[in-house]
Amino acid sequence: MTSIALKPSAHVRYVLRLADTCLIHAQRLAEWCGHGPVLEEDIALTNLSLDLLGQARALLSHAAQLDGQGFDEDQLAFLRDEPAYLNLTLVEQPMRRSSAHAPGGDFADTIVRNLLVATWLRLHWQQLLGSRDAGLAAIAGKALKEARYHVEHAADWTVRLGDGTDESARRMTAALARAWPYVGEMFADDALDDAAQAEGLGPRRSALREAWRREIDAVLGAAQLAAPPDSPYLSTGSRGVHSEHMGFILAEMQHLQRAYPGGRW
Amino acid sequence: MSENDKPRAEWPLWEVFVRARAGLDHKHCGSLHAPDAKMAIQLAREVYTRRQEGCSIWVVPSAQITASDPGDKDMLFDPMEDKVYRHPTFYELPEAVNHM
Numbered sequence: 001m002t003s004i005a006l007k008p009s010a011h012v013r014y015v016l017r018l019a020d021t022c023l024i025h026a027q028r029l030a031e032w033c034g035h036g037p038v039l040e041e042d043i044a045l046t047n048l049s050l051d052l053l054g055q056a057r058a059l060l061s062h063a064a065q066l067d068g069q070g071f072d073e074d075q076l077a078f079l080r081d082e083p084a085y086l087n088l089t090l091v092e093q094p095m096r097r098s099s100a101h102a103p104g105g106d107f108a109d110t111i112v113r114n115l116l117v118a119t120w121l122r123l124h125w126q127q128l129l130g131s132r133d134a135g136l137a138a139i140a141g142k143a144l145k146e147a148r149y150h151v152e153h154a155a156d157w158t159v160r161l162g163d164g165t166d167e168s169a170r171r172m173t174a175a176l177a178r179a180w181p182y183v184g185e186m187f188a189d190d191a192l193d194d195a196a197q198a199e200g201l202g203p204r205r206s207a208l209r210e211a212w213r214r215e216i217d218a219v220l221g222a223a224q225l226a227a228p229p230d231s232p233y234l235s236t237g238s239r240g241v242h243s244e245h246m247g248f249i250l251a252e253m254q255h256l257q258r259a260y261p262g263g264r265w
Numbered sequence: 266m267s268e269n270d271k272p273r274a275e276w277p278l279w280e281v282f283v284r285a286r287a288g289l290d291h292k293h294c295g296s297l298h299a300p301d302a303k304m305a306i307q308l309a310r311e312v313y314t315r316r317q318e319g320c321s322i323w324v325v326p327s328a329q330i331t332a333s334d335p336g337d338k339d340m341l342f343d344p345m346e347d348k349v350y351r352h353p354t355f356y357e358l359p360e361a362v363n364h365m
Binding site: 038040047 | 276297298299300301303304307308311312315
């Protein structure tokens with residue numbers, strides 16, 4: 001099945017950056033399904049994944065509508081090529097299965113990533129409630145409740161693991177160090193942010209940095225952890241230039257739709 | 266076996282009570298393992314209310330529940346078998362109050 005090509009406006013790309021971050025984050029979290037550290041947390045992680053997938057679906061449908069070429073959410077999710085995905089690089093990093101190139105695969109990595117991303121998304125949803133794009137504002141209204149819970153879930157775990165045993169604190173510290181180099185991208189503005197801010201579509205990313213940092217520091221403080229030093233490295237997933245892991249995610253995610261076009265449950 | 270798969274100490278068990286709607290009572294719906302009370306509420310939300318089963322959750326440490334001994338069942342409950350007069354339907358009411 002051949003790929004689709006969007007000709008996305010700045011407006012569509014602004015929506016896709018959020019949509020793809022939710023989608024790929026959901027895909028990674030779904031890797032825990034059947035592998036959670038305990039039954040209850042297995043269910044919790046897959047519930048988080050399903051919330052994010054629901055948010056991604058709503059945003060992708062909205063982006064498809066704005067794009068106006070008659071594509072639907074499934075085509076946007078499964079038939080774009082890698083450079084057309086605009087998710088944060090952080091969410092495509094290995095989560096459960098680590099590799100020689102990318103250690104991870106620790107429950108601590110999952111909790112740290114959830115905390116960083118859920119807080120970032122929740123701040124977006126809050127701001128997007130006032131978007132001049134009524135569709136986006138409506139999606140934000142629904143997503144905000146879910147994101148509040150996601151933040152609480154991640155924060156509660158962060159405190160318990162950070163302020164837990166020497167071993168859990170050591171793992172959380174290592175997970176923070178692995179995730180932190182990808183934080184810069186979360187607040188790096190580009191032309192899309194300028195346009196979104198100017199048109200009342202949504203916040204520029206740099207505008208969320210201070211509130212995000214305050215909330216993260218409060219949680220880390222309660223957990224007896226500290227944020228690692230900021231890194232000058234700037235990842236570029238939200239501009240379509242991805243890490244080596246993205247291709248493998250898409251291969252797994254897209255295989256069925258590519259092999260059996262239009263296949264449905 | 267990776268480090269993650271090593272057997273570990275079990276979390277304590279919690280009994281979960283869910284209120285389906287405002288005005289109804291909390292009903293026992295099951296139990297789960299959680300490290301503490303707050304996480305027990307969160308995990309109960311995930312496990313027992315994911316299909317809109319509730320609007321309020323209680324959790325109680327299972328260890329705090331004192332239960333009757335199943336071995337005492339005969340002693341505790343069988344003596345009530347022949348005491349039908351403890352049911353209000355046993356009594357015939359006078360005509361004057363029959364519809365009270």
